[in-house]
Amino acid sequence: MLVLPYERREAVVFGIERPSDDEGWSSAVEELKLLLENLDVAVIEASSQRRARPDPMTFIGSGKAEEIGVIAREMGATLLVCTDDLGPGQRAELQELTKLEVWDWPLVIMKIFEARAHTAEAKLQVELARARYELPQLRGFGSQMSRTGGGIGTRGPGETEFERHRRKLERRVKEIQRRLEQVRRRRQGQRKRRCRAGLPTVALVGYTNSGKTTLLRRLSHDASLIGEDRLFATLDPSVRRVRLPGGETALFSDTVGFVRRLPPDLVAAFRATLEEVAGADLVLLLLDVDDGRLQETLETVESTLKAIDAATVPSIIVLNKVDKVEAALVEHQATRLRNRGDRVVPLSAKEGWGQKELLYLVEELLFPKTEGESESCSEA
Numbered sequence: 218m219l220v221l222p223y224e225r226r227e228a229v230v231f232g233i234e235r236p237s238d239d240e241g242w243s244s245a246v247e248e249l250k251l252l253l254e255n256l257d258v259a260v261i262e263a264s265s266q267r268r269a270r271p272d273p274m275t276f277i278g279s280g281k282a283e284e285i286g287v288i289a290r291e292m293g294a295t296l297l298v299c300t301d302d303l304g305p306g307q308r309a310e311l312q313e314l315t316k317l318e319v320w321d322w323p324l325v326i327m328k329i330f331e332a333r334a335h336t337a338e339a340k341l342q343v344e345l346a347r348a349r350y351e352l353p354q355l356r357g358f359g360s361q362m363s364r365t366g367g368g369i370g371t372r373g374p375g376e377t378e379f380e381r382h383r384r385k386l387e388r389r390v391k392e393i394q395r396r397l398e399q400v401r402r403r404r405q406g407q408r409k410r411r412c413r414a415g416l417p418t419v420a421l422v423g424y425t426n427s428g429k430t431t432l433l434r435r436l437s438h439d440a441s442l443i444g445e446d447r448l449f450a451t452l453d454p455s456v457r458r459v460r461l462p463g464g465e466t467a468l469f470s471d472t473v474g475f476v477r478r479l480p481p482d483l484v485a486a487f488r489a490t491l492e493e494v495a496g497a498d499l500v501l502l503l504l505d506v507d508d509g510r511l512q513e514t515l516e517t518v519e520s521t522l523k524a525i526d527a528a529t530v531p532s533i534i535v536l537n538k539v540d541k542v543e544a545a546l547v548e549h550q551a552t553r554l555r556n557r558g559d560r561v562v563p564l565s566a567k568e569g570w571g572q573k574e575l576l577y578l579v580e581e582l583l584f585p586k587t588e589g590e591s592e593s594c595s596e597a
């Protein structure tokens with residue numbers, strides 16, 4: 218049998234440039250390129266429309282939409298991807314005008330999550346987020362959703378395909394929510410048992426691909442944990458015992474990576490997983506020291522922690538990947554963060570540099586000299 222060479226999908230990225238935010242467009246394009254690369258989609262062109270606010274029908278205006286469609290087809294692209302969120306109807310209108318498939322920012326992230334989900338729980342969480350995303354989009358799918366019909370399982374000849382599909386999605390959402398609520402209660406029970414056993418928990422959080430799994434592997438000496446150089450490699454929390462310098466033991470938990478503008482539906486769907494962070498005694502917030510947008514990345518992580526009610530959990534900022542940069546840059550970034558009042562430990566999860574300093578600080582925070590029960594135990 219003749220095997221044809223595999224061809225990657227090619228896409229044109231589009232969006233609006235707001236007059237007050239010249240850098241916002243370029244940074245959004247660069248990040249979207251990185252996200253699409255993880256779906257094996259190559260961005261071959263980026264096109265923007267300068268305007269103060271999105272067009273309610275087509276986001277970028279019908280004329281610009283038709284122009285982008287022509288450019289994309291001439292270049293051989295089969296996909297258009299918006300750097301922002303498209304409202305109900307906008308995506309369908311764009312697909313009608315351009316005759317091309319259209320994605321938006323939340324859909325790209327959900328597709329990556331779908332590709333990374335391996336366990337039953339992760340698949341359920343992603344399916345819930347996708348169903349919640351699709352529900353308001355249904356009305357934009359055109360006349361095919363307006364056909365009426367009857368038959369077994371319908372509510373009479375007047376029910377449209379839209380209504381049938383909506384009811385099916387709503388039933389599925391309720392079923393998934395019920396099953397994930399069972400997961401949530403089970404996790405709550407596990408946290409209570411850990412607390413009663415005197416095992417404090419440390420949650421590793423950070424932007425996706427910041428090195429959380431690699432650090433957990435290094436600290437726990439568990440070679441089965443593989444840190445992958447790709448976005449959202451971890452969707453299921455991995456919990457490992459870590460022995461601290463004084464002989465005490467703590468449980469360290471790897472968590473799903475964050476990203477700028479993480480879709481609210483995904484945050485809500487991964488509630489059971491993210492509650493591991495809110496219920497932790499300490500958070501290790503990993504940052505890539507060589508991140509050119511480190512402050513923006515930190516703000517993204519902190520806003521996500523706030524969204525999951527974990528902003529008040531004590532934290533240590535871990536400046537990771539110091540093996541890749543000059544010492545002067547490490548000191549500069551560390552000083553800036555310490556001036557904010559943060560606890561900061563520079564290290565290299567890959568090489569092991571700074572590991573002892575981190576564990577000593579973790580021990581100091583989890584097992585202070587004064588005796589006393591951890592507050593999170595009584596609240597778990």
